[in-house]
Amino acid sequence: MSNSKEKKLIIISSFEDASILRKFTILFLLASIVPMALLYYVFEQFRNTGRIDISSAGFTAAMIFTVLGVLTGYSSIRAMLVKIIEISKENRKTIQKFLSTETIKEIDKEENEISVLSRSFSTITKQLEENIQSLQLAKKNLISVMTKVGEGISHMENIDTFLQLIVETMTNALNGQVGTLMVVHDTKTELMIKTVYGVDYDPQKPVSIKLFEGSPLTKMIKEKRPQVVSGIFLQNPYDPKLNVFFAGSMLCAPLVYRDRVNGIMTLSRGEDYNGEFSQEDTNLLFNLASQTAVAFENSKLNIDIEKTYFETISALAMAVDARDKYSRGHVDRVTDYALLIGKRLGLDGNELKVLRDGARMHDLGKIGIPDEILKKEGTLTQEEIILMRRHVEIGESIIKPVRSLAPLCDLVRHHHEKLDGSGYPDGLKGEEISPLVRILTITDIYDALTTERPYRPKLASKEAAQILRSMKNELDQDIVEVFLEALEVRS
Numbered sequence: 001m002s003n004s005k006e007k008k009l010i011i012i013s014s015f016e017d018a019s020i021l022r023k024f025t026i027l028f029l030l031a032s033i034v035p036m037a038l039l040y041y042v043f044e045q046f047r048n049t050g051r052i053d054i055s056s057a058g059f060t061a062a063m064i065f066t067v068l069g070v071l072t073g074y075s076s077i078r079a080m081l082v083k084i085i086e087i088s089k090e091n092r093k094t095i096q097k098f099l100s101t102e103t104i105k106e107i108d109k110e111e112n113e114i115s116v117l118s119r120s121f122s123t124i125t126k127q128l129e130e131n132i133q134s135l136q137l138a139k140k141n142l143i144s145v146m147t148k149v150g151e152g153i154s155h156m157e158n159i160d161t162f163l164q165l166i167v168e169t170m171t172n173a174l175n176g177q178v179g180t181l182m183v184v185h186d187t188k189t190e191l192m193i194k195t196v197y198g199v200d201y202d203p204q205k206p207v208s209i210k211l212f213e214g215s216p217l218t219k220m221i222k223e224k225r226p227q228v229v230s231g232i233f234l235q236n237p238y239d240p241k242l243n244v245f246f247a248g249s250m251l252c253a254p255l256v257y258r259d260r261v262n263g264i265m266t267l268s269r270g271e272d273y274n275g276e277f278s279q280e281d282t283n284l285l286f287n288l289a290s291q292t293a294v295a296f297e298n299s300k301l302n303i304d305i306e307k308t309y310f311e312t313i314s315a316l317a318m319a320v321d322a323r324d325k326y327s328r329g330h331v332d333r334v335t336d337y338a339l340l341i342g343k344r345l346g347l348d349g350n351e352l353k354v355l356r357d358g359a360r361m362h363d364l365g366k367i368g369i370p371d372e373i374l375k376k377e378g379t380l381t382q383e384e385i386i387l388m389r390r391h392v393e394i395g396e397s398i399i400k401p402v403r404s405l406a407p408l409c410d411l412v413r414h415h416h417e418k419l420d421g422s423g424y425p426d427g428l429k430g431e432e433i434s435p436l437v438r439i440l441t442i443t444d445i446y447d448a449l450t451t452e453r454p455y456r457p458k459l460a461s462k463e464a465a466q467i468l469r470s471m472k473n474e475l476d477q478d479i480v481e482v483f484l485e486a487l488e489v490r491s
C-alpha cells in the first residue's frame with residue numbers, strides 16, 4: 001500500500017516538473033481519448049452491421065464521459081495557461097524596474113501576454129548587451145588609465161607627465177571637453193598654462209593669462225574655493241589662441257596648499273553640452289585639485305633638493321679640478337669642446353644638457369684618489385693605475401642616488417671606454433658605447449694631449465689631431481672629424 005502511494009506521488013511530481021509542451025500533450029490526449037473511443041465504437045458497429053445500434057442510456061453515458069473529458073482537459077490547460085500568465089506578470093514587474101517609462105508604455109500597448117513578455121525580455125536583453133559593451137569600454141579605459149598611472153609613477157621625476165595624466169583622467173571622468181592645469185607665475189600677476197587635454201597645445205610655446213581685478217580667476221584665487229564661470233569672460237579677441245581653452249561653461253578649482261594658491265584646474269564641457277555641473281562634480285574636482293597641489297609642491301621641493309645636491313656635486317667637481325695644477329681648467333675645456341661637437345651634430349636641448357652636465361661631472365670620482373697618485377710627477381705603477389681607474393666608478397656612485405642625474409651615470413662611468421674594447425671599467429665595444437660617451441671620450445683625450453702633464457709637455461693642436469685620427473679602432477672617426485672641423489672654424 002505504501003509502495004502504491006509512493007508511485008502515485010512520483011507520477012504526480014513527475015507531471016508537475018514536466019515541460020509545458022509535455023503537459024499539454026498529456027492533457028490533450030486525456031481530453032481526446034473518450035470522444036475518439038466513442039467514434040471508433042460507432043465506426044466498428046456500422047462496419048459490422050451496416051447500422052448504428054446504441055441505446056439511449058449508452059449514448060447518454062458516452063456523452064457524459066466525453067463532456068467530462070473535455071472539461072477536464074479544458075480546466076487543466078486553462079490552469080496551466082493561467083500559471084504561465086501569472087509568471088509572465090511577475091517577470092514583467094521585475095523586468096520593468098530596469099526599463100524606462102517610454103519603453104513600458106510602448107510594451108503595454110500589446111494585449112498578448114506572451115508578446116508582452118517576449119518584448120520585455122528582448123528589451124532587457126538589448127540593455128544587457130549595451131551594459132556589457134559599456135563594461136568592456138570601462139575595462140578598456142581602466143586599463144588605459146592604469147597604464148598611464150604606471151607610466152606617471154615610473155616618470156615621477158618629471159612632474160609634467162603625472163600632471164598630464166591627472167588632467168586627462170579628470171576630463172574623461174567628468175565628461176569634459178577640455179581640461180587645463182594652470183600655475184601661478186612667480187610674479188603673481190599671471191597664470192601659465194602648464195598642461196592641457198582636449199585641444200592641441202605645444203608646451204614648448206607656453207601661454208599665459210593675465211590676472212586682473214574683477215577677473216573670475218582672480219576672484220577664485222582670493223576666495224580659495226571652486227566655482228563655475230562662463231568661458232566668455234576669459235576669451236580675448238586680441239589673443240584668439242587662448243579662446244580654445246575657455247569655451248562654454250567652465251568648472252574651476254584652485255590648487256590650495258597651506259592656504260596658498262599655486263594654480264587652477266579647469267574643466268570645460270563646451271557649448272553643445274546640455275548638462276550642468278553638479279555639486280558632486282565640484283567636490284570631485286576640488287578634492288583632485290587639493291591632492292594635485294600637494295604633489296606639485298612636493299615636486300618643487302624635490303627639484304630644489306636635487307638642485308642643491310647637483311650644485312654641491314658641481315662644487316666638488318670644481319674642487320677636484322683645482323687640486324691638480326696640471327689639469328686645472330680641464331673640466332671647463334672638455335665641457336666647451338663637448339658642446340661644440342653636440343651643437344654641430346644637431347643634438348636637441350635635452351641631449352646637450354646631459355652632455356654638458358656629464359662633461360662637468362666626468363672626473364668627479366677623482367675626489368677619492370689620493371694626492372700622491374693624482375699629483376705624481378712620474379709614471380704610475382700598475383697598482384696605482386688600477387687605483388686611478390677606479391675614479392669612474394667612484395664618480396658614478398656619487399651621482400647615482402639622485403634619479404634626475406641618472407642620465408649622467410653613463411658618461412661618468414664610461415668616458416674611458418674604447419670602440420675596440422680596450423677601455424675601462426667594463427670593456428665596452430662598438431655600439432655598446434653611446435654617442436654622447438663617444439663625444440666625451442674624444443674631447444677628454446684631446447684636452448689631455450693639448451695640456452701640460454707631469455710626464456710630458458703639451459702637444460700642438462695638429463699633433464693632437466693626428467693622434468686622434470690614428471686611433472681608428474678606438475675612437476669614432478666621424479665624430480673626430482666633426483670635432484676637428486669645428487675647431488678649425490672656431491679658430
